[in-house]
Amino acid sequence: xxxxxxxxxxxxxxxxxxxxxxxxxxxxxxxxxxxxxxxxxxxxxxxxxxxxxxxxxxxxxxxxxxxxxxxxxxxxxxxxxxxxxxxxxxxxxxxxxxxxxxxxxxxxxxxxxxxxxxxxxxxxxxxxxxxxxxxxxxxxxxxxxxxxxxxxxxxxxxxxxxxxxxxxxxxxxxxxxxxxxxxxxxxxxxxxxxxxxxxxxxxxxxxxxxxxxxxxxxxxxxxxxxxxxxxxxxxxxxxxxxxxxxxxxxxxxxxxxxxxxxxxxxxxxxxxxxxxxx
Amino acid sequence: xxxxxxxxxxxxxxxxxxxxxxxxxxxxxxxxxxxxxxxxxxxxxxxxxxxxxxxxxxxxxxxxxxxxxxxxxxxxxxxxxxxxxxxxxxxxxxxxxxxxxxxxxxxxxxxxxxxxxxxxxxxxxxxxxxxxxxxxxxxxxxxxxxxxxxxxxxxxxxxxxxxxxxxxxxxxxxxxxxxxxxxxxxxxxxxxxxxxxxxxxxxxxxxxxxxxxxxxxxxxxxxxxxxxxxxxxxxxxxxxxxxxxxxxxxxxxxxxxxxxxxxxxxxxxxxxxxxxxxxxxxxxxxxxxx
Numbered sequence: 001x002x003x004x005x006x007x008x009x010x011x012x013x014x015x016x017x018x019x020x021x022x023x024x025x026x027x028x029x030x031x032x033x034x035x036x037x038x039x040x041x042x043x044x045x046x047x048x049x050x051x052x053x054x055x056x057x058x059x060x061x062x063x064x065x066x067x068x069x070x071x072x073x074x075x076x077x078x079x080x081x082x083x084x085x086x087x088x089x090x091x092x093x094x095x096x097x098x099x100x101x102x103x104x105x106x107x108x109x110x111x112x113x114x115x116x117x118x119x120x121x122x123x124x125x126x127x128x129x130x131x132x133x134x135x136x137x138x139x140x141x142x143x144x145x146x147x148x149x150x151x152x153x154x155x156x157x158x159x160x161x162x163x164x165x166x167x168x169x170x171x172x173x174x175x176x177x178x179x180x181x182x183x184x185x186x187x188x189x190x191x192x193x194x195x196x197x198x199x200x201x202x203x204x205x206x207x208x209x210x211x212x213x214x215x216x217x218x219x220x221x222x223x224x225x226x227x228x229x230x231x232x233x234x235x236x237x238x239x240x241x242x243x244x245x246x247x248x249x250x251x252x253x254x255x256x257x258x259x260x261x262x263x264x265x266x267x268x269x270x271x272x273x274x275x276x277x278x
Numbered sequence: 279x280x281x282x283x284x285x286x287x288x289x290x291x292x293x294x295x296x297x298x299x300x301x302x303x304x305x306x307x308x309x310x311x312x313x314x315x316x317x318x319x320x321x322x323x324x325x326x327x328x329x330x331x332x333x334x335x336x337x338x339x340x341x342x343x344x345x346x347x348x349x350x351x352x353x354x355x356x357x358x359x360x361x362x363x364x365x366x367x368x369x370x371x372x373x374x375x376x377x378x379x380x381x382x383x384x385x386x387x388x389x390x391x392x393x394x395x396x397x398x399x400x401x402x403x404x405x406x407x408x409x410x411x412x413x414x415x416x417x418x419x420x421x422x423x424x425x426x427x428x429x430x431x432x433x434x435x436x437x438x439x440x441x442x443x444x445x446x447x448x449x450x451x452x453x454x455x456x457x458x459x460x461x462x463x464x465x466x467x468x469x470x471x472x473x474x475x476x477x478x479x480x481x482x483x484x485x486x487x488x489x490x491x492x493x494x495x496x497x498x499x500x501x502x503x504x505x506x507x508x509x510x511x512x513x514x515x516x517x518x519x520x521x522x523x524x525x526x527x528x529x530x531x532x533x534x535x536x537x538x539x540x541x542x543x544x545x546x547x548x549x550x551x552x553x554x555x556x557x558x559x560x561x562x563x564x565x566x567x568x
Contacts (some may be wrong), residue, residue, distance in 0.1 A: 077455060079380045106458030116449035118468060119566040129457035132467070166567055179453070186457060 024088075025050040025220040026071055026108075026190060031085035033066050033075065040066045041249035044085070046239055048190075053212060053221040055235035055257065057228060059272065062241040063249025064224040068192050071222065072108040073101040089190070106133050108190040109183030113198050115175035117167030117182075122159050125167045125178055126150060129186035145185055153181035154211040173204025180211070184219075191215075193223040197230065209234045228273050232261050240269045319545075323538025331539055335505040336521065340532035345540055347504040348521035351420070352547075354508060355495070355517060356488050358424035363431045364481040370432075371439030371477075372465050388440070394433035402430040403494025411498060421511040423498050430494060431484040438480025442473035475562040482555035486548050492519035518544050 024047035031044040041063035048054045056064045066075070073094060075081040087094050094104050106129070117125050126146040130137065137145065146163075150156040155177040159170070167178055176196060183191055193212075197205040212221055212234055225231050231238055238260040240253040253260060253269045264270040334344025370391075378384035406426030416422040446469050454464045495517050501524060502516045518540065525537035 072456065074452065074456060077452065102455075102458050102460050105456055110456035112449060112453065112456075114449060116447070116453040118450060118453065119472060128454070128459075128467070132454070132457060132459040132463045168567060182453075182457065 023047070023049055025090060026222070027088050028067075028070065029086040029088070031067070031070060031083070031087060033063070033070060034082045034084070035078070036080040039246075039248045041241070044241075044249075044251050046251055046254060048220060048222055049237065050220045051217060052236040053216050053223060053234055054237040054239060055231035056222065056224045056239045056241060057226065057231045057272075058241035058249070059243070060226060061247070061249075062243045064226075064241055065194050066249065067241065068110075068194050068222065068224050071190070071192055072105045072110055074105070074110065076101055106186060107188050108192060109186065109188035110192040111176070111179050111183055111194065111196045113195045115172055115179050115199070117170070117175050117178050120167065121164050122167055122170070122178060123163040126181050126185045129182060133186060135186070149181040149185035150178075152184050152211070152215050153177045154207055154214075155181055171204075173200050173207065176200060176204070176208060177211070180208070184215070188219070190220045190222065193221065195224055195226065197225075197227070205230070228261075228275075232257060240266070240272065242268050242272070316545075319538045319541050323535055323540070323542050326535045326539035327542060328539075331536070332543065336503055336524075340530060340536055343525075343533070343536055345518060345521045345543070347507070348516050348518045349543070350507055351423075351504075351515035352489060352517045354420050354511070355423040355427055355515065356485055358421070358511070359427035359431060359488055360481065360485045362425065362428040363435055363484065364478070366428070367432055367435040367439045367481065367484075368470075368477055370436045371443055372469070374436075375440055375443045376461055376465050376469065391433050391436050395437055397433075398493075399430055399491050400493040400497065402426055403497030405429065406494060407497050417512060418499050418514055419512040420508055420515045423495055423515060423517075424511075426494050426498055427488040427491065430491065431488050434487070435481050435484040438484070439473070439477045442476035442480065443469055445476065446472045471566060475559040478562070479555045479559045482551055482558075486551050489544070489548060489551075490519060492517070492523055495520060 027045075027047035029045050031046075032042045033040045044067060046067075056067060058064050069075045069078070070083055070087055071089075071094075075083055083095060089104065089108065093099070094101075109129075118128060120128075123146055126149050127142060130142065130145060147156060147160075150159065155174060158174060159165070159178075162169075167175065170178060176199075180191075180193075180196070197208055200208070209230065212223070215221075216236075223231075223235065235257045238255065238257045239251060240260065241249050242252045244250050253264060253266045255265075260269065261273060264273060330342070331344050332349060333346055334342060335346050336348075337343040374384050374388050374391075378387075403426060406422060406429065410416045410422040410425050411418055416425075450468050450472070451464055454468045459467070499515055499517075499520075501520060502514060504514065504516055508515055522537050522540045522544070525533045525540065528534070
């Protein structure tokens with residue numbers, strides 16, 4: 001905590017001490033992302049603690065999703081995107097030569113803005129990750145893993161009698177929980193969520209927030225949201241991104257969610273959480 | 279001021295009503311032309327439709343003449359062309375969309391494949407003659423004809439396959455990648471099932487185009503009088519459009535009637551293929567949502 005705040009203020013911190021930090025499951029150093037020649041985010045140095053929920057908040061277009069996509073190398077798939085700086089996962093640079101991005105994505109799951117179930121059965125949706133990663137399981141073990149994932153995603157009771165039904169047959173909120181179950185089935189260490197409730201109604205949103213609180217003991221969760229109340233309700237730590245005068249997303253504040261919302265240090269954070277901008 | 283706005287609105291309303299009328303006149307001209315041709319062909323040829331037309335070899339006597347060798351030639355060349363062309367097009371489309379990255383070469387390739395789709399078919403015939411018949415020494419054979427037709431339909435089918443892959447929402451691709459799936463797994467498990475119905479439809483329509491091609495086959499095989507079934511893929515062959523061309527160019531009325539009957543057979547085959555495409559697409563699409 002202290003260390004990150006020092007980094008934020010630009011105070012010199014020796015690389016050793018930062019690297020030896022076991023506290024952060026994921027952290028970025030001097031991260032900069034360009035889309036062709038346009039700089040989207042710059043100079044992002046930020047740590048994510050294990051087994052906690054960190055919210056990334058900020059107005060639209062400040063680069064929240066871009067930052068999130070760096071953590072599981074999804075930016076590799078976007079034509080023209082270039083990532084500079086470092087992202088560490090368990091103290092290993094995931095952009096180093098020889099790192100397999102497919103393995104990174106297997107260890108770091110992701111849930112998207114719009115529910116995106118695959119056009120296949122509920123069971124096959126959840127089993128997809130296990131199958132593509134070649135995890136050898138017996139039929140019973142596979143069924144057990146699928147069940148556990150659906151239980152964690154608070155969807156089991158609603159679908160246990162129709163696992164063969166197509167994923168599209170579910171409601172929007174159920175679909176999004178199916179996508180969470182799909183990510184959890186491969187037992188990742190980190191779960192990234194990119195505005196997961198933006199297309200959902202309040203009841204579905206509440207269910208997802210509740211399930212995230214329930215599973216945080218097992219996972220490191222990073223959630224992007226532009227809903228301040230959601231960040232306040234669900235997260236332990238909050239990072240605030242804001243575009244500067246050149247429209248480049250920058251990290252302007254980081255701290256425990258309580259501090260950020262009751263006692264913001266940056267004027268822009270205060271304006272933002274009071275609803276004056278964004 | 280208000281009057282002017284009102285007048286302008288009235289003109290727009292009239293145009294709104296006039297446009298569909300103009301457009302339907304255009305549609306009518308197209309449909310009426312095809313209908314007139316069809317009626318002419320059916321009236322001229324329906325009484326000559328018989329099992330003999332399909333079963334007999336060509337003959338100098340119109341009462342005995344059939345198009346057996348031409349039908350077999352068409353089935354062999356076009357069937358083989360489909361078997362070569364469709365998998366190759368699907369593979370090419372996957373390479374260009376999912377595997378090749380965003381470099382300059384793939385974009386040049388994409389652009390030129392689209393251009394190739396517009397090249398006159400006789401050019402492909404000449405390429406087939408030079409490269410396949412003489413260059414590779416395949417001779418004026420079924421296999422040379424099949425490969426020529428495959429090359430001819432490849433660009434069109436590839437373009438359709440690329441479009442088919444692009445219709446799969448990025449959400450699904452990203453969802454699969456985010457679970458650690460490799461490019462091959464995304465292609466096989468996510469993109470292919472979704473794109474396959476459209477790919478097969480495109481493939482069958484491409485093949486339909488090949489059935490009607492006379493020019494490239496004329497270059498490869500020449501105008502032939504064949505009175506036996508092909509025994510191997512290296513035999514000489516003729517196809518339905520060439521047989522029809524042959525009959526139409528005869529002076530006797532009886533042969534022209536035979537040509538009309540032959541056209542009906544050709545149209546029925548095309549219709550059957552298109553129906554297959556529609557049924558296939560429907561079945562495959564249904565499987566995804568059930």
